[in-house]
Every structure is written in structure tokens, then in C-alpha cells.
Amino acid sequence: MYMQNPETQTLTMLGIESSCDDTAAAVVRHRVGGAAEILSSVVFDQAALHADFGGIVPEIAARAHAEKLDLCVEEALLQAGLGLRDLDAIAVTAGPGLIGGVLSGVMCAKGLAVGTGLPLIGVNHLAGHALTPRMTDQLEYPYLMLLVSGGHCQFLIVRGFDDFTRLGGTIDDAPGEAFDKTARLLGLGQPGGPEVEKAASDGDPKRFRFPRPLLDRPDCDMSFSGLKTALRRARDGLIAEKGGLTRHDVADLSAGFQAAIRDVLVEKSRRAMQAFLASEAPENPAFAVAGGVAANGAIRAGLTELCQTQGLKFLAPPLQYCTDNAAMIAWAGLENFRAGRVSDLSLTARPRWPLDQKSRPMLGSGKKGAKA
Ligand code: KG4
Ligand code: ZN
Numbered sequence: 001m002y003m004q005n006p007e008t009q010t011l012t013m014l015g016i017e018s019s020c021d022d023t024a025a026a027v028v029r030h031r032v033g034g035a036a037e038i039l040s041s042v043v044f045d046q047a048a049l050h051a052d053f054g055g056i057v058p059e060i061a062a063r064a065h066a067e068k069l070d071l072c073v074e075e076a077l078l079q080a081g082l083g084l085r086d087l088d089a090i091a092v093t094a095g096p097g098l099i100g101g102v103l104s105g106v107m108c109a110k111g112l113a114v115g116t117g118l119p120l121i122g123v124n125h126l127a128g129h130a131l132t133p134r135m136t137d138q139l140e141y142p143y144l145m146l147l148v149s150g151g152h153c154q155f156l157i158v159r160g161f162d163d164f165t166r167l168g169g170t171i172d173d174a175p176g177e178a179f180d181k182t183a184r185l186l187g188l189g190q191p192g193g194p195e196v197e198k199a200a201s202d203g204d205p206k207r208f209r210f211p212r213p214l215l216d217r218p219d220c221d222m223s224f225s226g227l228k229t230a231l232r233r234a235r236d237g238l239i240a241e242k243g244g245l246t247r248h249d250v251a252d253l254s255a256g257f258q259a260a261i262r263d264v265l266v267e268k269s270r271r272a273m274q275a276f277l278a279s280e281a282p283e284n285p286a287f288a289v290a291g292g293v294a295a296n297g298a299i300r301a302g303l304t305e306l307c308q309t310q311g312l313k314f315l316a317p318p319l320q321y322c323t324d325n326a327a328m329i330a331w332a333g334l335e336n337f338r339a340g341r342v343s344d345l346s347l348t349a350r351p352r353w354p355l356d357q358k359s360r361p362m363l364g365s366g367k368k369g370a371k372a
Contacts, residue, residue: 201251
């Protein structure tokens with residue numbers, strides 16, 4: 001196949017994602033100077049397979065990815081109306097994540113690359129999230145990003161497709177994980193975030209005052225594991241006192257918990273914004289969020305208001321591209337490919353792969369073990 005210069009060529013990229021509990025494939029096309037076209041984005045979720053276990057079982061996830069990846073790729077190509085020969089390259093999540101799942105994706109992508117002769121590009125899953133606002137909104141570098149999901153929570157200055165500075169992040173649980181655990185403690189369903197948000201909607205956030213950890217520290221680090229302990233204590237106190245929880249109690253506990261998470265995220269975002277503005281002095285400062293927790297109305301409202309007072313544009317990509325998907329992997333692959341970054345067949349799956357190699361590594365992990 002005659003290859004034009006990838007710096008200027010219109011590119012059509014297949015993306016493959018399997019680092020957690022979603023098997024995903026997508027086709028994204030991009031012409032230099034234009035908006036990205038997401039020709040398809042297919043996500044097979046595994047929620048039903050893990051439902052009985054109260055969390056993701058890595059072995060079940062890996063097996064399900066291996067079974068579904070080829071079907072998912074086939075479906076993504078079908079929905080895009082394209083065949084393998086219409087692609088320019090194949091991008092795949094090579095980490096961080098659950099190793100069995102990442103390995104399934106990498107092997108699938110390698111097989112396709114060998115069979116078609118197309119270039120292969122290993123992508124960092126977190127870079128996929130962090131670059132999403134460029135795919136959805138053509139956001140220019142540099143910008144400030146908050147990744148906040150079930151497995152991740154970090155502030156990043158994004159200066160280029162492989163130039164990230166982590167300003168801080170959680171030192172233990174991710175907020176989504178805290179929402180999920182809270183839902184379990186209150187007898188609500190999974191995933192916990194939307195359930196807790198619904199319960200909180202008619203609750204009194206002031207009845208229970210939960211801690212706002214690490215606000216006494218000037219940095220952008222956060223901690224959420226103590227919150228669930230405080231919530232458990234409040235719950236157990238009510239049960240000991242009255243023999244159970246009323247609907248009102250659940251609503252008030254949910255509202256108090258959600259307010260604590262919102263306050264920590266808003267205050268630490270304010271500090272991250274100050275650090276970003278001081279170090280980059282951007283012409284049109286922007287703050288983008290991604291990850292499932294960014295769907296939360298109260299948190300979103302808090303961050304939107306903060307952006308208004310701090311003079312930054314607020315960007316939240318559509319939810320299906322905020323949560324795990326393969327379009328973001330295809331897009332990150334496109335940016336790598338344009339810069340001449342391709343992988344070879346020695347590409348390996350990496351359970352850990354911090355985006356910012358210079359900063360001190362973060363402690364702890366999220367539900368994905370995606371320590372970064
Ligand atoms: O980004 P995502 O789909 O997967 C990960 O990479 O983790 O995020 C899933 C997480 C879950 O923990 C879920 O409870 C949380 O995002 N979540 C929410 C809401 N919707 C999803 N948390 C709070 N409020 C919501 N509305
Ligand atoms: Zn993710």
C-alpha cells in the first residue's frame with residue numbers, strides 16, 4: 001500500500017480496549033485541521049458476569065475479553081461500513097490495567113497487524129482518557145485534566161500526546177470506588193455512583209458531616225478511603241440506635257457522602273488550576289474532566305462553578321467517551337502515529353504504566369489496579 005506522510009494524511013484508525021471490564025473496539029477517522037469522526041464505537045460490558053461477586057474478577061474478565069474481542073472488532077468495522085483494508089493502523093491499550101485483559105487486547109491487535117501488515121500502536125489507557133477532549137472538542141494543548149473514575153483520580157497538565165505532568169491524585173481509593181463501596185454499605189445497587197446520586201437527591205447533606213481529608217495540605221493529593229469508614233460508622237450508629245435505616249437515613253447519608261467528595265474535588269481542582277495557570281500561562285485556559293464520576297450532577301455543577309470563578313473553560317466530553325471506550329484509544333493512536341510513534345511485535349502488556357514518569361509514583365490503587 002502506498003503510504004503518504006502520516007503527518008498530513010487523512011487517517012483511519014482501529015482502536016481496541018480491554019483493560020478492565022469493558023471489551024471495546026472503535027474506528028476513528030481524522031483529517032489534519034478537521035474534527036475527528038467517530039465512525040463507530042462498540043462497547044460490550046461485562047457487568048452481568050461479575051454481578052454475583054461484588055467486584056471485577058480478573059480471570060473472568062480476561063476470559064470474556066478473549067472470547068469477545070474479535071466479535072467486537074467485527075462489529076466496529078461493520079458499523080463503520082469499512083473493512084480491514086480501509087484502515088491505516090491499529091491502536092490497542094497496552095496498559096495500565098488488569099494484565100489478563102490487556103494481554104488479550106494486545107494479542108488480538110498483534111494478530112490483526114501481522115495478518116494485514118498494518119502498523120501497530122500500543123497506547124496508554126490513561127493517555128486515551130486524557131486526550132479525549134481533543135477528539136471530541138478539538139481542544140488545544142496545554143490544558144488541565146481531572147481523570148476521575150472507578151480506577152483513577154489524578155490531575156494532569158496535558159502539554160502534548162506524550163507530555164503529561166501529574167499535579168496530584170488520590171493516595172488510596174478512587175472516588176468511583178468510594179461511591180461503589182458506599183452503595184454496598186447502604187444496600188443500594190451497582191455501579192454505586194448513579195444509585196448514591198439518586199438517593200442523595202432528596203437527602204440533607206448537612207445532617208452527617210463527613211471528613212474532607214487532606215484539605216489541610218497545600219498540594220493536590222486526595223484520600224477517599226477514610227470517608228467510607230466514617231460512613232460505615234454513621235450507618236452502624238443508626239442501626240444500633242433504631243434497628244435499621246429509613247429511606248431518609250439512606251438519603252441523608254448519601255447526600256453527606258456526595259457533598260464530601262464534591263468539596264474535596266472542587267477544592268483540590270482549585271489548587272490544580274492555580275498551579276496550571278502559574279506554570280503554563282495559557283492563552284485560553286481550559287479544564288476538562290473524564291471518567292464515570294464526571295457524570296455526577298453535583299460534582300459537575302461544583303466544577304463548572306469553580307471554572308467560572310477561576311476564568312477557565314469547562315469541558316466534559318459526552319459520557320460515552322468519558323467512560324472506558326475504544327474511540328479514545330484510536331484517537332491516542334492517531335496522535336502517536338502522526339508523530340511517527342509505532343510499536344513493533346515486541347509490544348507487551350503493562351499492568352502499571354504511569355503517564356508522568358518524572359513525578360513521584362502514587363500510592364495505592366483503584367479497582368483496576370491501574371496504579372499510576
Ligand atoms: O470511567 P468508568 O466507567 O470506569 C473506570 O475506569 O473505572 O467509571 C466507573 C465509575 C464507577 O465507580 C461508578 O460508580 C462511577 O464511575 N460513576 C459515578 C456516577 N456514574 C458513574 N459516580 C458518581 N456519580 C455518578 N453519577
Ligand atoms: Zn478508564
